[in-house]
Amino acid sequence: MASGEQTQKNKQGGGESGGTPAGDGAGQKKIAKKGEELKDEMDSLIDEIDEVLEENAEEFVKNYVQRGGE
């Protein structure tokens, strides 16, 4: 989970997500590095999701029936 902590810091320090895409003088290396970071971050997120996702998803989703409301 070390990579998770690392990427979280990067995210928080990175300001808003709608920033300019890399490439304006940043160079290919930077893009590659950014790509790797994103992949690590994503991997750690999916690891965490795998830990908490309900088992028997098919059964669970099938049985999830609500009455119309409001």
Place this chain on the structure above:
Amino acid sequence: MPLPSVLGSEIEYGITVQGDPDFDPISSCVLLVNAYQDNEDAQILWDYEQENPLADARGFHVEGEKYTPNQQENIARNKTLRNGARFYVDHAHPEYSTPEVTNVRDLIAYERAGERTMEAARRAATALLPAGQTLLIHKNNSDRKGNSYGNHENYLIERRTPFREIVEHMTPFLITRNVFCGAGKVGSENRAQQCEYQISQRADFFETEVALDTMVKRPIINTRDEPHADREKYRRFHIIIGDSNLCEVSTYLRVGVTSIVLALVEDGAIPKSLSITDPVKVVKEISHDLGCKRQYALERGGRMTAIEVQRELLDNALRYFSSRSLDPITKDVLVRWERVLAALADDPMQLEREVDWVAKHKLIRSYIQRHKVDWHHPQVHMLDLQYHDVRPDKGLFFLLERRGEVDRVVESEEIERAVTTPPSDTRAYFRGECIRRYPEAVFGVNWDSISFNVGEEPIKRILMNEPLKGTRAHVEDLLNASPTASVLVRNLTS
């Protein structure tokens, strides 16, 4: 001149009991609501009667009257909380109605206090169930089998605004705003066109343009005219088409921008109508267009994307406010509205920190890539559902939040305080403080009234027709000078 200064939301949550083959939603809701510990000494009826005022004190009206409904069932289904909110059973769903607030930041704090109330009640209720059963609550709006339940927004506006103008201007606004506040959904339902993923949870369910219904043939504009306030002066504009958001920024934009657009409508500041041809069809098409690039025909001629419709409304707002003083929240909402529209026009997928449908889409897409499954896989459907789970350790939105992957608007401490403390600047303060100070004497409550049972005397109902009276500034001294409810009632009526 006015921005709607009084707001509130009513949110129905999904409910199920894992491990119970005989799950009954209504009894589960009653269990949930009664398991929640807010104020043990309070046994408060929800006061369904609308009454006329007789006397007045400090903006209140007072009358004496005895009122006896089926008390046991009423109390079992309704809890009015110390923070001024209502936590109750609405048909087959648990519902949390926030107290009245005066700005969108407070709305977020109280709406999220509702999430925490649901979770606390859920834990307490689960402890009462047989071993192996777990009560689960989801802050979503559909079971993806054709059943939907609502997120309703309320905005107090002036009665003088013609309803016809509200319909004309709010319809194109409401069907296009989902691009920045949809909660996202895997698949479609209610006979809508098939898709892998769509922007809105609710769009599939809207079948007509204007009507009173909420449960069948849902309308884009709901005509309920129940102001819960002085009806000569006020209208409560009741919006039923929104999704329940988890992302604070999505709620902030949805409610903040809606307040701004309503102000434009009230002051006639939308010079050119943006009415879209066939809005019932278009609301679904917008929901299915993840790129937000599709154009729709306008009644006035020409075609626009959802983003362009929003952009023209924003331009009207910027013009409107250029000659007016701005409060800091409205100013910030305008800035964020402009920014989110620019980001959507560039690439919606960069809004993963702010917009629910994008955050969820990215999460599911990543899962699909990693596990090599497709959009129809049960685990994908599970992700779609579990994003909305209110358990902090299981809900996937909360996982994103814990990892710092979504932006916040309010502090966690503000939310925690909102669970038990009423807003200080609306009549919810008086309601909540009375429940905290005199729990045994509060007999019944509605948004615009509170009644007391003080010993031998008849029930005294205090009417609160003005949502901005009964604030801390108005009544704190009075409450401090009233050690008992009996003294309070005497002080109010003398």
